[in-house]
Amino acid sequence: MAGRPKIYDETAILDKAVEVFWEKGYANATADDLLHAMGIGKGSFYFAFKGGKEELFRKSMERVVDLNFKAIRESLATCENPVQFIRDFFLALTGNDSPIGNKGCYFGNALIQVSADDSGLKMIAAKYLHLLEEIFTEAVQKGKDLGLLQTNEPAGALGAYLVNLWNGINVTRRMEPDQRKLAELVRMNLNILN
Numbered sequence: 001m002a003g004r005p006k007i008y009d010e011t012a013i014l015d016k017a018v019e020v021f022w023e024k025g026y027a028n029a030t031a032d033d034l035l036h037a038m039g040i041g042k043g044s045f046y047f048a049f050k051g052g053k054e055e056l057f058r059k060s061m062e063r064v065v066d067l068n069f070k071a072i073r074e075s076l077a078t079c080e081n082p083v084q085f086i087r088d089f090f091l092a093l094t095g096n097d098s099p100i101g102n103k104g105c106y107f108g109n110a111l112i113q114v115s116a117d118d119s120g121l122k123m124i125a126a127k128y129l130h131l132l133e134e135i136f137t138e139a140v141q142k143g144k145d146l147g148l149l150q151t152n153e154p155a156g157a158l159g160a161y162l163v164n165l166w167n168g169i170n171v172t173r174r175m176e177p178d179q180r181k182l183a184e185l186v187r188m189n190l191n192i193l194n
Helices: 010-024 030-040 040-048 050-076 083-092 107-114 118-146 155-175 177-190
Strands: none
Touching: 010 050, 010 107, 030 040, 030 050, 040 155, 050 083, 050 107, 050 118, 050 155, 083 155, 083 177, 107 118, 107 155, 118 155, 155 177
């Protein structure tokens, strides 16, 4: 028997779940919040996500990676100047059109908001931040290979530095409304990419 047919688009409901988790956090997102946003009933929810809210959050993290990190990696792989791409990427975080606004990093938020009882979710969030670090490291190495960077710092150390900057700017953006000040902070931090 094939089972009960899906009457919803899983990608669309994951996108709605991402919005709820990003806005409210994992612990504060109630089942009612999620069901209402996703537009499905409890039966459909538990049929699709047998592990409940935890499984939904795991899949939502995968969705964020699919939507964002793969696009960043592909853009970096095809761009002529990965160092400028990194600079533009970080400066874009400081303006009104920031792709994440004041919501912070999905994975950084998870590391802070998910309880110790959900250590598996914390490990997944950390894994994805390490993936971002890997993407930055690849970009830095490409910049070095192209002669765009003169620094003697290892690409791996610079990748770790950039993911640290990513985490920091996502927090600082929440406390600092002055976009010029944020942009100056980003520029100062990116001076390491010379």
